[in-house]
Amino acid sequence: xxxxxxxxxxxxxxxxxxxxxxxxxxxxxxxxxxxxxxxxxxxxxxxxxxxxxxxxxxxxxxxxxxxxxxxxxxxxxxxxxxxxxxxxxxxxxxxxxxxxxxxxxxxxxxxxxxxxxxxxxxxxxxxxxxxxxxxxxxxxxxxxxxxxxxxxxxxxxxxxxxxxxxxxxxxxxxxxxxxxxxxxxxxxxxxxxxxxx
Amino acid sequence: xxxxxxxxxxxxxxxxxxxxxxxxxxxxxxxxxxxxxxxxxxxxxxxxxxxxxxxxxxxxxxxxxxxxxxxxxxxxxxxxxxxxxxxxxxxxxxxxxxxxxxxxxxxxxxxxxxxxxxxxxxxxxxxxxxxxxxxxxxxxxxxxxxxxxxxxxxxxxxxxxxxxxxxxxxxxxxxxxxxxxxxxxxxxxxxxxxxxx
DNA sequence: CAGCAAAATGAATATCTATTCATATTAGCT
DNA sequence: AGCTAATATGAATAGATATTCATTTTGCTG
Numbered sequence: 001x002x003x004x005x006x007x008x009x010x011x012x013x014x015x016x017x018x019x020x021x022x023x024x025x026x027x028x029x030x031x032x033x034x035x036x037x038x039x040x041x042x043x044x045x046x047x048x049x050x051x052x053x054x055x056x057x058x059x060x061x062x063x064x065x066x067x068x069x070x071x072x073x074x075x076x077x078x079x080x081x082x083x084x085x086x087x088x089x090x091x092x093x094x095x096x097x098x099x100x101x102x103x104x105x106x107x108x109x110x111x112x113x114x115x116x117x118x119x120x121x122x123x124x125x126x127x128x129x130x131x132x133x134x135x136x137x138x139x140x141x142x143x144x145x146x147x148x149x150x151x152x153x154x155x156x157x158x159x160x161x162x163x164x165x166x167x168x169x170x171x172x173x174x175x176x177x178x179x180x181x182x183x184x185x186x187x188x189x190x191x192x193x194x195x196x197x
Numbered sequence: 198x199x200x201x202x203x204x205x206x207x208x209x210x211x212x213x214x215x216x217x218x219x220x221x222x223x224x225x226x227x228x229x230x231x232x233x234x235x236x237x238x239x240x241x242x243x244x245x246x247x248x249x250x251x252x253x254x255x256x257x258x259x260x261x262x263x264x265x266x267x268x269x270x271x272x273x274x275x276x277x278x279x280x281x282x283x284x285x286x287x288x289x290x291x292x293x294x295x296x297x298x299x300x301x302x303x304x305x306x307x308x309x310x311x312x313x314x315x316x317x318x319x320x321x322x323x324x325x326x327x328x329x330x331x332x333x334x335x336x337x338x339x340x341x342x343x344x345x346x347x348x349x350x351x352x353x354x355x356x357x358x359x360x361x362x363x364x365x366x367x368x369x370x371x372x373x374x375x376x377x378x379x380x381x382x383x384x385x386x387x388x389x390x391x392x393x394x
Numbered sequence: 395c396a397g398c399a400a401a402a403t404g405a406a407t408a409t410c411t412a413t414t415c416a417t418a419t420t421a422g423c424t
Numbered sequence: 425a426g427c428t429a430a431t432a433t434g435a436a437t438a439g440a441t442a443t444t445c446a447t448t449t450t451g452c453t454g
Contacts, residue, residue: 006401024221028442038403040444049442079389108305108361133388142388150359150371150379151388157358158351164305165350174347182347190387191330191339191348192276203431225412235433237414246412 007045010035011059014052019098022105023053057106060099061121064092068128078136079188082155085129087180089159093166094176101167104160126156158183204242207232208256211249216295219302220250254303257296258318261289265325275333276385279352282326284377286356290363291373298364301357323353355380 013035017026028049032039046052068088075081093100130152136142162179166172174182210232214223225246229236243249265285272278290297327349333339359376371379 027440032404039442040404041402043443044401082388105305108302136388141390143386143390146383146388147371147379150376151383153358153362154355154380154383157354157356157361159354160358161350161354162347164354174344179347182344183351186343186348186351186387187383188387188389189340190383190385190389191279191333191343192385192387193338193340224410229434236412237434238432240413241431 006035006037006041010037010042010045010052011056014056015060015098015102018053018105019101023049053106057103057119058121060103061125065121065125065128068125072128072132078132078139078141079184081132081135082129082187083180083184085132086155086159086183087176090162090176090180093163097167100163104163104167126152129155155187158187203232203234203238207234207239207242207249208253211253212257212295212299215250215302216298220246250303254300254316255318257300258322262318262322262325265322269325269329275329275336275338276381278329278332279326279384280377280381282329283352283356283380284373287359287373287377290360294364297360301360301364323349326352352384355384 010031014026014031017030017034020026021030028042029039031052032042035042042052046055068085071084071088072081075084130148133142133146133148133151137144137146137148162183207228211223211228214227214231217223218227225239226236228249229239232239239249243252265282268281268285269278272281327345330339330343330345330348334341334343334345359380362370
């Protein structure tokens with residue numbers, strides 16, 4: 001068995017267990033059992049419990065960034081790019097619910113943790129949004145009064161909150177496509193009625 | 198000393214300690230020390246550690262709801278109402294940073310916890326937003342294609358994420374007024390440039 | 395197959411802390 | 425003041441679990 005196999009087996013198990021119990025309530029022995037390794041084995045691949053969390057965070061967000069950037073390369077229009085980003089973000093829930101739950105949780109979990117550990121991968125992820133907005137502004141499609149730095153947070157926050165809704169409510173009120181449409185429409189056109197004035 | 202004084206002393210201490218260390222890393226003895234009571238005293242007012250969190254959550258959100266509703270009563274226009282809500286939400290950070298941090302954290306912390314314990318107070322809070330949107334739609338000011346159920350989450354998520362930025366970054370990049378303006382403008386008018394087309 | 399290093403095991407350790415409860419203090423009343 | 429009930433105390437308990445490490449197993453090489 002390749003070394004990386006065991007590393008990834010443990011990571012996958014951790015995702016499952018963290019999603020089920022939350023980081024603090026998850027026991028190392030739970031992860032070990034899920035990964036079908038001995039408790040001690042985990043410490044051959046990770047320094048401590050926290051390190052499992054950080055590693056998995058970095059690794060998985062890294063993969064997501066690659067995937068989204070690849071998709072965005074094939075599209076030119078900033079509006080449609082935004083739509084792709086939104087849809088892709090929400091799709092994570094359908095494809096990897098446990099992971100989505102862990103990422104969501106950990107992003108908040110301990111703000112202390114987020115303070116110390118400068119979360120470069122996360123910043124890289126949301127900077128994809130500000131790049132799209134910049135592009136739209138350069139082309140004169142987007143309003144230049146909007147700060148991309150604020151807008152990227154606003155859009156990420158909105159998508160993240162929609163994800164949370166899915167995680168908490170078992171019953172899906174809206175489909176992912178519908179939600180992506182609504183969120184994008186809201187951000188692109190705004191609440192105000194174009195027909196009135 | 199009135200009973201409620203000690204209850205509130207413990208609650209205030211818990212807010213401070215939870216904000217500083219996070220719920221799981223906070224010790225009962227930390228809270229007791231901060232509140233200047235004995236460890237055991239806490240158990241005369243709360244059932245367990247978790248109960249402190251839930252109580253404080255309910256109590257404090259309850260106060261915030263009252264305050265916001267009072268302010269909104271004095272305004273009729275849905276656009277300005279939205280602006281008031283946004284500004285008020287962000288102001289919490291300035292006025293009660295520790296509380297803002299705890300509410301933010303706990304809202305995510307353990308999704309498990311949020312699942313079990315049906316969080317009526319939180320729902321009441323975000324339903325203020327959907328009520329404003331409904332009103333705007335009824336008056337023909339807001340686009341009827343937007344679902345208030347989605348929009349309330351989107352707007353809350355956006356504001357919450359902006360709060361998080363403040364909590365993590367010591368350096369405030371934007372003032373609260375600026376941020377409220379930007380967020381509202383984004384939601385009301387959208388990203389698209391009105392002059393182009 | 396022998397010999398060796400790398401990898402894996404899991405029982406034992408060491409520490410931590412929520413909660414309890416026997417005891418002490420306080421406050422209200424006559 | 426003396427009595428009683430309500431409050432408050434904090435040391436002791438009980439249980440949990442992250443991490444270590446002596447031992448075992450595996451896999452490779454000549």
